[in-house]
Amino acid sequence: MSEVKKIATRVSYGNALVELGNEHDDLVVLTADLAAATKTEIFLKAHPDKHINCGIAEANMTDIAVGLALTGKVPFCSSFAMFSAGRAFEQVRNSIGYPHVNVKIGATHAGISVGEDGASHQCNEDIALMRTIPGMVIISPADDVEARAAVKAAYEYEGPVYLRFGRAGVPVFNDESTYKFEMGKGIVLKEGKDVSIIATGLTVPESLEAANMLAKDGIDAEVINIHTIKPIDEELILKTAKKTGRVVTAEEHSVIGGLGSAVCDVLSAKLPTLVKKIGMQDVFGESGSASALIHKYQLDAEGIYDQIKEFMK
Amino acid sequence: MDNLELQKMANEIRKGIVTAVHAAKAGHPGGSLSCADIMTYLYFEEMNIDPKDPKKEDRDRFVLSKGHCAPALYSTLANRGYFPVEDLVTLRKLGSHLQGHPCMAHTPGVDMNTGSLGQGVSVATGMALSAKLSNDSYRVYTVLGDGELAEGQVWEAAMFAGFKKLDNLVVIVDNNGLQIDGPITEVCDSNPIDEKFKAFNFHVITINAHDFDQIRAAFKEARETKGMPTCIVAKSIKGKDVSFMENSVAWHGVAPNDEQYEIAMADLEKVGEALCQK
Numbered sequence: 001m002s003e004v005k006k007i008a009t010r011v012s013y014g015n016a017l018v019e020l021g022n023e024h025d026d027l028v029v030l031t032a033d034l035a036a037a038t039k040t041e042i043f044l045k046a047h048p049d050k051h052i053n054c055g056i057a058e059a060n061m062t063d064i065a066v067g068l069a070l071t072g073k074v075p076f077c078s079s080f081a082m083f084s085a086g087r088a089f090e091q092v093r094n095s096i097g098y099p100h101v102n103v104k105i106g107a108t109h110a111g112i113s114v115g116e117d118g119a120s121h122q123c124n125e126d127i128a129l130m131r132t133i134p135g136m137v138i139i140s141p142a143d144d145v146e147a148r149a150a151v152k153a154a155y156e157y158e159g160p161v162y163l164r165f166g167r168a169g170v171p172v173f174n175d176e177s178t179y180k181f182e183m184g185k186g187i188v189l190k191e192g193k194d195v196s197i198i199a200t201g202l203t204v205p206e207s208l209e210a211a212n213m214l215a216k217d218g219i220d221a222e223v224i225n226i227h228t229i230k231p232i233d234e235e236l237i238l239k240t241a242k243k244t245g246r247v248v249t250a251e252e253h254s255v256i257g258g259l260g261s262a263v264c265d266v267l268s269a270k271l272p273t274l275v276k277k278i279g280m281q282d283v284f285g286e287s288g289s290a291s292a293l294i295h296k297y298q299l300d301a302e303g304i305y306d307q308i309k310e311f312m313k
Numbered sequence: 314m315d316n317l318e319l320q321k322m323a324n325e326i327r328k329g330i331v332t333a334v335h336a337a338k339a340g341h342p343g344g345s346l347s348c349a350d351i352m353t354y355l356y357f358e359e360m361n362i363d364p365k366d367p368k369k370e371d372r373d374r375f376v377l378s379k380g381h382c383a384p385a386l387y388s389t390l391a392n393r394g395y396f397p398v399e400d401l402v403t404l405r406k407l408g409s410h411l412q413g414h415p416c417m418a419h420t421p422g423v424d425m426n427t428g429s430l431g432q433g434v435s436v437a438t439g440m441a442l443s444a445k446l447s448n449d450s451y452r453v454y455t456v457l458g459d460g461e462l463a464e465g466q467v468w469e470a471a472m473f474a475g476f477k478k479l480d481n482l483v484v485i486v487d488n489n490g491l492q493i494d495g496p497i498t499e500v501c502d503s504n505p506i507d508e509k510f511k512a513f514n515f516h517v518i519t520i521n522a523h524d525f526d527q528i529r530a531a532f533k534e535a536r537e538t539k540g541m542p543t544c545i546v547a548k549s550i551k552g553k554d555v556s557f558m559e560n561s562v563a564w565h566g567v568a569p570n571d572e573q574y575e576i577a578m579a580d581l582e583k584v585g586e587a588l589c590q591k
Contacts, residue, residue: 028446052442055476060435060469067439070425071374073446091432091466099417099426 004205006169010108012147013165014039017076017106019148020155021047027155028068030054031078032061037167038078038108058083062091062103069102074155077103081110081164085126096160097133104154105162110140111252112285112293113168113202122285128257130162131230137183138230140164140251140259142204145174146227149181157183166252168290170202186233188240192222195312196240196247197304200226200259202294203250203278209301210308219312229259237266241273248276248308252299255279276311278304314357316525317591322392323353324585327554328578329388329401333411335574336402340413343564345385347489347522347549348456352389354528355454364394367421373451374440376425378433379458379487380414381566386423387411395422431464433457434484438474441482441542452536456485460492462503468513474542475514482542483535484515487522489551493565510544522547556580 021027021043033056035041044051054061058079065075077084084107085092096103107126114122130138139154139161141147147165154161189204190211199207204225211221222240226233241247247267249260260277267273280297294300298307314322326349334340356362360373377386384404391398396410403409410419414428424440427433437455444451461467474482486506494500503509507517516538520527528547535543551565552558555577569577 050446054473055469057466057469057473059431059466060438060473063432063435063466063470064439064442064473066425067436067441068443068446070436071440071443071449072370073443090429091435094426094429095432095436 004171004173006171007144008167008169009141009144009147009165010039010167012144013106013108013151013163014042016148016151017043018046020152021050024074024155026072026074027076028052028073029076029078030061030065032056032058032083034079038106040078058088059091062088063095065103066095066101075103076106078106078108080121081107081123081126082121085129085162086123089129093133097136100135100159102158103160106165107162108165109167110164111166111201112280112297113166113252113290115168115290115293116287118287119284124254124280124285125257126164127229127253127259128261131257131262135159136230137161137228138164139228140200141227142201142225143170143174144172145176145179146181149179150227153181153183164201166202171205173205173208181227184228184231184233186236187225187227188222189225190221190223192220192244194220194244194246195308196222196224196244197250197308198224198226198237198240198247198259198263199250200229201252203252203299203304206299206301207250207304210304213301213305214308217309221308226259229262232262232266234266237263238271241267241271245273246312247273248278248311250278250299250304253279255281276307278307317588319353319357319525321585321588322357323350324581324588326353326385326388326392328581329391329398330384331555331569331574331577331581333384333387333401333404334568337405338568339405340384340568341381341566342384342568343491343551343558343561344379344458344487344489345382346553346555346558347551348382348385348487349553350523350525350528351456351485351487351547352385354525354532356389356393358529359532360454361451364422367395371449371451374424374437374453376433376437376455377415377427378437378455379430379461380427380433383413383415386415387420390420390422430458430461431466434467435470438470438479438482441474441479442477444481445477445479452481452483454483454485456487458492459486459488459490459497459503459506460500462486462506463501471510471513471515478540479542480539483532483545484542485545485547487549488546489549491551491560491562491565495562506546514541515544516541517544517546519546519548522549523553554581554584
């Protein structure tokens with residue numbers, strides 16, 4: 001993976017917004033004094049008249065976006081996941097979710113790969129929070145190609161969408177010329193028969209590498225990228241579970257309420273299967289470099305490999 | 314409408330409020346009655362709206378930030394012709410389009426779901442900003458409670474609206490002085506309300522919320538005010554025109570029983586008859 005180009009998905013977000021802004025007059029982008037960090041500043045430079053800085057007031061920004069959406073604009077409301085989903089949860093629930101308003105939430109700095117800022121800014125709970133809101137679409141792209149495609153798909157979709165992006169550079173493993181984003185559809189990246197690894201976000205390329213390591217031990221792992229966590233691809237999850245009989249989920253998020261829980265919700269109802277949930281094990285993060293944290297909390301290829309080996313015993 | 318016609322309509326709207334809350338056996342009569350004259354003026358005189366075309370694009374927008382006073386909004390919309398007045402007795406009942414708090418998917422004429430205090434004023438601010446961004450001429454009105462002013466989000470919105478010079482936004486504070494747990498001066502005093510909004514770069518007008526001359530003048534002044542949003546501090550009487558509800562904390566969120574309902578309606582009939590003598 002070391003030779004692969006790395007791009008943070010928050011940068012993909014900023015770049016995709018510029019492209020959308022070039023094509024659509026109704027697009028507006030909001031931020032709460034985090035234009036530089038959320039990369040909406042890329043959009044600000046291209047479309048200064050459509051970029052709205054609301055100051056450090058995420059609750060107000062969220063509802064300003066609602067007012068804009070109700071009067072015909074398509075707002076992308078940008079902050080850190082901690083504030084977009086956490087601080088403004090009730091605004092998202094009552095003013096976006098309940099009236100089903102066409103607001104797109106662009107949440108950057110999700111998960112522990114925030115790094116040095118530490119646990120106060122490392123949001124491992126946003127997927128769980130957003131999943132509880134009826135009608136909310138949740139997209140967690142894995143690389144630059146997927147992230148840009150997801151932003152465009154979110155614009156085209158009528159209704160609320162939560163987009164989850166990371167701060168740290170992640171490998172670009174998808175091929176833009178062949179990649180196709182379909183909301184709600186998972187992608188089989190590697191076929192296998194012994195165990196299914198269902199991953200999202202930055203754990204996707206790590207899971208692919210872990211699968212290569214497992215292959216050397218004679219374990220044939222199937223790797224699936226679930227970019228849309230809600231609505232989740234039930235069909236694909238049931239199909240892979242039926243095929244391998246063992247499921248591992250991997251996410252840069254709490255194992256409570258995230259992708260792992262969503263997969264278990266599907267399987268427990270329709271095809272009870274043994275599931276190993278890899279993610280943040282009900283603990284807060286800490287300061288450190290993104291790569292050091294991903295390693296410590298066993299979300300890198302090595303950590304995923306070790307945990308699957310243990311699970312397969 | 315002249316003042317007498319507005320007064321008569323406000324009286325009808327108050328009857329609708331009391332009837333709806335009585336039928337629901339729950340709801341918020343006090344704060345609904347206190348803002349009834351403001352609601353009447355907005356929907357019968359001030360706003361560019363069309364009950365036959367509730368979603369028309371260039372309409373003025375209204376957001377009831379104090380969403381618990383839904384009975385006032387519903388009674389106003391019904392009397393304005395958005396839906397039959399007879400629907401008011403279905404308030405809060407299963408299957409009714411009149412939810413406990415405003416819901417735009419259900420009720421024609423409702424521009425935003427509210428109920429969680431502090432959020433409506435931000436949404437209204439977003440609508441006003443939207444009009445500025447696309448050079449649309451519609452105006453945006455929002456009614457807040459004075460207890461609601463304790464919500465920090467109100468001041469986030471106020472700071473933003475003042476900074477963005479949203480002169481197409483009118484924030485009306487229904488200043489009846491009482492909130493669910495007691496007088497605002499005892500719970501968490503929001504006074505001085507006028508000075509606070511002035512400090513957030515609003516043009517502030519203080520009026521008697523039950524005097525249509527003052528209401529008319531205030532909205533005219535708001536229209537003529539350029540370069541800053543307007544806040545109308547409307548000094549009102551909670552439970553207005555129902556003898557036993559006036560200025561009573563107890564009637565914030567309680568429905569009248571059958572006997573109390575008869576007295577309340579008799580009080581309102583009396584007010585209506587007096588208006589007919591004029």
